[in-house]
Amino acid sequence: MRRRIAAVVLLLAASGLPAQAQVRGGETYGPRPFGVLIGDVFTLRTVLTADAPFKLDPASLPKTGALTYALDLRRIDVAESAGPNGATRYDITAQYQTFYSALETREETVPPLNLAFVDGEGGRREAKAGGWAYLTSPLRPIATTSGETQYALRPDATPRVPSLREAEIGFASAGAATLAALALLAWSRAWPPFHRRPSRPFAAAARSVARRAGAGEAGWRDSLLALHRAFDVSAGKRLLGDDVAAFLGARPSFKRHEAAIRAFFDASRRAFFGGASPAASGLSADALTKLARDLASAERAA
């Protein structure tokens, strides 16, 4: 009982005095410390607590890169959190990679971190923490001996052949849909082959005239009408004799045949409105056929 009272009195006395500020902790946690091979990467976690007003001096942290001839520091992160009584808790995570090519199992060490803590008023504390030791293991080739059948290559497993039918059908229907959409687009935009080809009324008329012009008066009149219809289609309206000049102005390719075209309209007037016979109209069947042929060729040239 007396000892207990003494302890309490001691505790009270201790809390009443200004405590010596210090850096505590420095525990390091790592993975299993054996069986480490060349090239292995491991992470060590060190936890430290610095009493107020001390703070970790970040300049004291090691730089990433080669630490020893066989050990690289790959990265180092510091997480800061508040501890009790204004202390600061540091959680330092360091990732190392070893390039030590061990010939036999052997202990290697990770050098400790030399950390400095400053209070901002010239005070400085140093602490070593984060050292670690581990066992490296050598890489050894697999020893094989001839005749050991269990290591011989076994035949490949027969591959499973999944059915591609569904994918093929999907592909084909997607392709067909694409083609149909393209065709629709071409149609709506009047792209080839849906574009309007220039109609060739005189070509058709020339064929009809060549067939009918020689077949008496009726054939001759039919030929005149066929040519009239061709002129109508070409002009986009009914073309009368008085409109010939405007028609030729818009279609220079027919200009060469102006005289013949005028003679045609003249003859047509006399035949249809003056009651003249083919002979009296001044346009023979041959001249008519020739005009139709010339116009068809001029139309092709246009």
Added chain:
Amino acid sequence: MAAATIASERRAGATEINGQGLDAWRDQALAFEAEVSRAVVGQPHVVRLLAIALFARGHVLLEGDVGVGKTTILRAVARALGGPFERIEGTVDLMPTDMLYTAFVDDDGKPRVEPGPVLHHGENLAVFFFNEINRARPQVHSLLLRLMAERSVTAFGKEWSFPHLQVFADRNRVEKEETFELPAAARDRFLMEIAVDTPTDPKVRRELIFDPRFHDVDRLIGSLKEGVLDHRGLGDAGRAIQNTVKASQTLETYVLGLWDAIRQPVSAGIEIAGVDMNRLLQGGASPRGVGALVRSARVRAWLEGRDMVLPEDVRAVFGPVMAHRIFLDPIYEMRRDRIVPDLCRQVFERVPAP
């Protein structure tokens, strides 16, 4: 057969009217056009249409904006035509009797009634010019209707007939206040309704504005030669023209095709933007109208020096002769100026010739 036709043509062509052949009449008609064109510049087609109307013995209604020279044109025509000429101004209080009688108090203080404008020159009246016809009341229109259709009126208890009479009327299309629209029947009596527009040729415009000759209309008209055409021979000449100028069977088919197309534009494939073609037409394009069309086309062919009517002749007179005889549904009436010319143009673009 052909020889016989030609021979009969020769006889018709040599028809003597008032001592001269049709060729001499044509020369006179061209001289008449030239004379009128001295006073009326920039309107050759209007002058040609008026000449056609004279020889087709039809009455003419001129329509146009204010100040485009409608009255000047008609005065020039009356002057070059010669013969008795009378004019009257349409007003809202004009009564039919005002056209026939003039009532006044004479020197002895007694009331007297004498022949009015229509009867003033007796039955020899050549041109009766009705100015601003749409300002007159329908009663006046109906008297005018009889005067135009029958060339006769009843006054002083007897029938007066005017064998040489030609009625010219004008109407401005700007004003609608205190006006009376001509009834369809009256419009159908006019052979032509000619639109007179402002000339567009800059040279003609400049001349019209700056040449002092055009500032004094009375002197301008007075400077024209009088009586270039013999108005008493016009009737006979017109008849001779109708008998002489041939309309072939193909042309008859063509005109019938035009007639069908204008009456049933849908079946002819005519389309006008923003117009329901099925309800566009209310009527019109009467047989009298189509007859007038052919009559005018014959005169035009003759003036062009041909003895056969061509589709071009029909086309040249189609608008003036037919447009005012086409009656539209009331909802389209407001847009008449745009629709009817479009309709006529499309008719000619659709109906094949020959």
